[in-house]
Amino acid sequence: MTSRILGAAGRLGRAVAVLLLVTLAALTLPHLMPGSPAVAALGPTATPEQITAYEAKLGLNENVLAATWRWLGDALHGNLGHSLSTGVPVSTELADRIPVTLELFVAAQLVALCLALPVALLSAWRPGGSVDRIATAGAFVWLAIPGFVFGLLLIWIAAVQLRILPATGWTPFTEDPAENLRHLVLPALTLGLTEAAVFTRTLRGQLLDTLDQTYVAAARSRGMGTARLLLRRALRPSSLPLVTLIGIGIGTSLGGSVLVETLFGVPGVGSLAAGSINARDFPVIQAVTVVSAAAVVAATLAVDLLYRKLDPRIAHDHR
Numbered sequence: 001m002t003s004r005i006l007g008a009a010g011r012l013g014r015a016v017a018v019l020l021l022v023t024l025a026a027l028t029l030p031h032l033m034p035g036s037p038a039v040a041a042l043g044p045t046a047t048p049e050q051i052t053a054y055e056a057k058l059g060l061n062e063n064v065l066a067a068t069w070r071w072l073g074d075a076l077h078g079n080l081g082h083s084l085s086t087g088v089p090v091s092t093e094l095a096d097r098i099p100v101t102l103e104l105f106v107a108a109q110l111v112a113l114c115l116a117l118p119v120a121l122l123s124a125w126r127p128g129g130s131v132d133r134i135a136t137a138g139a140f141v142w143l144a145i146p147g148f149v150f151g152l153l154l155i156w157i158a159a160v161q162l163r164i165l166p167a168t169g170w171t172p173f174t175e176d177p178a179e180n181l182r183h184l185v186l187p188a189l190t191l192g193l194t195e196a197a198v199f200t201r202t203l204r205g206q207l208l209d210t211l212d213q214t215y216v217a218a219a220r221s222r223g224m225g226t227a228r229l230l231l232r233r234a235l236r237p238s239s240l241p242l243v244t245l246i247g248i249g250i251g252t253s254l255g256g257s258v259l260v261e262t263l264f265g266v267p268g269v270g271s272l273a274a275g276s277i278n279a280r281d282f283p284v285i286q287a288v289t290v291v292s293a294a295a296v297v298a299a300t301l302a303v304d305l306l307y308r309k310l311d312p313r314i315a316h317d318h319r
Contacts, residue, residue: 011301011304012301015297015298015300015301018293018297019290019293019294019297022289022290022293023068023071023072023290023293024064024065024068025289026285026286026289026290027059027064027067027068027071027286028064029282029285029286030058030059030060030282031060031064042054054084057081057082057084057283058282058283059071071286075290078091079091080094080283080287081283081286081287082283083276083281083283083284084279084280084281084282084283084284085275085276085279085281085284090283090284090287091287093272093284094269094272094287094288094291096267097267097268097269097271097272098268098269098291100170100172100266100267100268100269101253101257101261101266101268101269101270102250102253103173103184104184104187104188104191104253104257104260104261104266104268105191105249105250105253105257107184107188107192108187108188108190108191108192108195109192109195109246109249110188110192111188111189111191111192111193111195111196112191112192112193112195112196112198112199113196113199115192115193115196115199115200116195116196116197116199116200116203117199117203117235119131119135119196119200120135120199120200120203120204120207121203121207121230121235122135123135123136123200123204124203124204124207124208124211124230124234125211125226125230127208132204135200135204136201138197139197139200139201142193142194142196142197143194143197143198143201147190147191147194147259147260148190148259148260148263150189150190150193150194151186151187151190151259151260151263151264152263154186154189154190155167155186155264158185158186159186165182165183165185165186166182166183166186167186167264168263168264168265169183169264169265170183170265170266170267171183183264183266186264187260187261187263187264187266190260190263190264191257191260195245195249198245199242199245202241202242202245203238203239203241203242206237206238206239206240206241206242207230207234207235207238209238210233210234210237210238211234215233216229216233216234219233240307243303243306243307244303247299247300247302247303247306248296248299248300248303249299250295250299257269257270258270258271258273258274261274262274269288269291269292272284272288273285273288276288
């Protein structure tokens, strides 16, 4: 019990250290810019008073450690600063946009899993067969094509040619669930199709290793059916890398869906980050960076705990 508590405390301590380092790096960004960020953002016609006020908002009038300490204190009270472009509290911007990004992420994972699971299971059960060869070639082609190309192709087919789905825009689920789903289909497919190729290759490799294990051969010799063997004996221990990919994807989706959200006009965290970078809106950029890092750390810890549920043989106590 003591070793387990120490292991959990160690993981938590590392997580806190990572978040502190990311926060320090994010708050250092304005200080690292060549020249004055105030002049770059306000233009050469800015008055000295405007430059001084802008630098005060960014904390450039104090050292990085002091600015980081102050930012962390404010963040613990829910204050992530105000957008320099709109004046809206950053916490309000994130509260509006995080649910949109998470909805898109969940839909994309469902698309990816629905495609990857049956293909990977069939490929691993008959390696070298027709399904396996087609899936392997398709996955390599899929991974070689940039995601935005799929997005443009889907827009051309579904929105331009067939006119069955909107090309861009967003409707909140609370306003109109049906319209929300119509706007969700194309961006979810764009993300999900790309991830399905990664999931398929990862899961197939793990399944091949698992199917070579002695306990699987024993279950097969006892006459266990193919479906039950794959789902009950092989899939669960083989799903650990898949759980890792999905878990880490929860965190990276907050800042990693910039291209898709921008392409389809989805008002999520990715499009917020893209607009803030163009506008040099440092408070928003810093908050998105830290919140994304916190999501990645939390997802990593959750995956670490879920590992034990999926495969109790994995020992974490020594970590």
